[in-house]
Amino acid sequence: MTDWGQPFSRETLRLPVVLSAGSLTTMAGGAIAPVLPDLMQDLNIDLAWGGTLASFHCLTLALFSPLLGLLADKIGPSRVLFPAMTFYGIFGVIGAWMPNFWSLLLVRGLLGIACGGLAASCLGVLGRLYEGEARTRMLGFATAVLTLTGIIYPLLGGLVGNSHWQYAFYLNGLAFPLAFLGIYAFDSQSPAAKSSQSQGLGGKLTQELSRLPTARLLLTMGLSSIAMYAVVIYAPIYLDQALGLTPKLNGLVLAARAIGAALISAFGAKPLAKLMGLNRSTALGFGVMAATLAPIPWITNLGGVLIAAAIFGLGFGLVLPNLYNALANISPFELRASILAVGTGISFLGQFASPVVLGVVLNIWGLASVFYAASILTIAAGLLLFAPLPQPDS
Incomplete structure (x- = not known):
């Protein structure tokens, strides 16, 4: 029988800390979108x-997460985690006090660097702790947690920001107590990569990223x-103009998007991938996303928007864990944190590119x-996956 202190042991707290820290990357954009x-x-x-x-932090995350992923592979991902959470809290909160566009843009960029450290360290920990089907389940569970916080953070952002938009930025201060929990959970016992393994990782990483299966997955991500973040950025703006929704209701719409994603990620992604194959189930998710994006301008009431957002979330909840699992499957163990961090970087680069590319369409x-x-x-993106990916060299 476990003792009273077991639920609060370091080992028990590690997974909740990692998942909570990873969810902060969702808060960075989700809390201010409403x-x-x-x-x-x-x-x-x-x-x-x-x-x-809303997306500039994605650019700096994309640029720095590969570098921080290499650092995580060399010194151990948990040792990147605490400073990343600390800087996240600092740059997340002070955004509320910026007086103009350019100062706020600078702070958002610094926040993105901290998010890059969070993404690299959290994915690195999960990639090292789990293998095979256990990793598949855990990535699905991690996606479910991210999407559940994708429900909570827009709701909180819309709720506290309903009085004044600055209050939404203060939510980023949740990183501070989480950082102290991380110190306790990981202490100094997290093993760093051996120096013999660390040598030449940069060259090996470049070689792995140049392989066609990896490059195709990254392009798909x-x-x-780009498409997913169109909902986060432009849906609140469209709903404000077309339906006159308040920040609180905008947060509700963004939360509805995440409900379907959380359910399918936790309970449906793995069975569908096993039944249909990883590529086909991912392509199905893309099809569901496409089918719910196009009708948005034709929906004239809040109920219809909520339904469309929830169904869109079902598609996204299929796509995200499948892509990360496929990337982990073809990544060498010693480079797994780095390659998953690159995948995260590419995903966030796409989020940054979303208002740039779609802004041209808008204008x-x-x-x-x-x-x-x-x-x-x-x-x-779905069409890229219809042809089976070449098998990695053994």
Whole structure:
């Protein structure tokens, strides 16, 4: 029988700490998305530039997560975790006090670097602790946790930001107590990679990333992220203009998107992948996303928007764990944190590119066309997976 202290042992706390820390990357964009229209109005930010604020942290995350992934492989992922959480809390909170677009953009970029450390360290820990089907289950569970927090954070952001948009930024301060829990959970006992394994990792990583199966998965991740983030950035703006929704209701819509994703990630992704195959089940998810993106401009009531958002989440909940699992399957153990971090970086690079690419569509054809373009991108991403990926060299 376990003793009273067992539930609070270091080993028991490690997984909750890692999953909670990983969810902060969702908070970085999700918590401010519902208040984005109010923020833009208060700081006199143009519509085309406003979306960049919600996604700029994705660019710096994409640029720094591979480097921080290599660091995690060399010194141990848990040793990257604490400073990443600390800097996340600092740069996340001070965003509320920035007086203009450029100062806020700078802080969002620094927040993205901290998110890169979180992504690299959390994926690295999970990649080292679990193998085979256990890793498949855990990645599905981790995706479910991310999507559940994707429900909670927009709701909280919309709720606290309903009084003033600045309050949504204070939610990032949750990283501070979590950082102290991380110190206790991992202490100094987390093993670092051996120096003999650390030598030449950069060259090996470049070689692995140049392989066609890896490159194709990374491209698919990027395209899916461009399309997915169209909902996060442009749905609140569209709903504010078309339906006059408040930040609280915008948060509800973003939360509905995550409900379906959480359910399918936790309970449906693995069975469907086993039944249909990894590529076909992922392509099915892309098809569901495309089918729910295109009708958004035609929906004229809140109930219809909530249903479409939830079904979109079902598709996304199939895509995300399958892509990460496929990437982990073809990654050497000693480079797994680095390659998964690159995958995360590509995903967030796609999120950054979303308002850049779709902003061109917005300026030329209008807001409704953004959702049509995002639907086409999801179809293109799914088509990449219809042909089986070449088997990695043994």
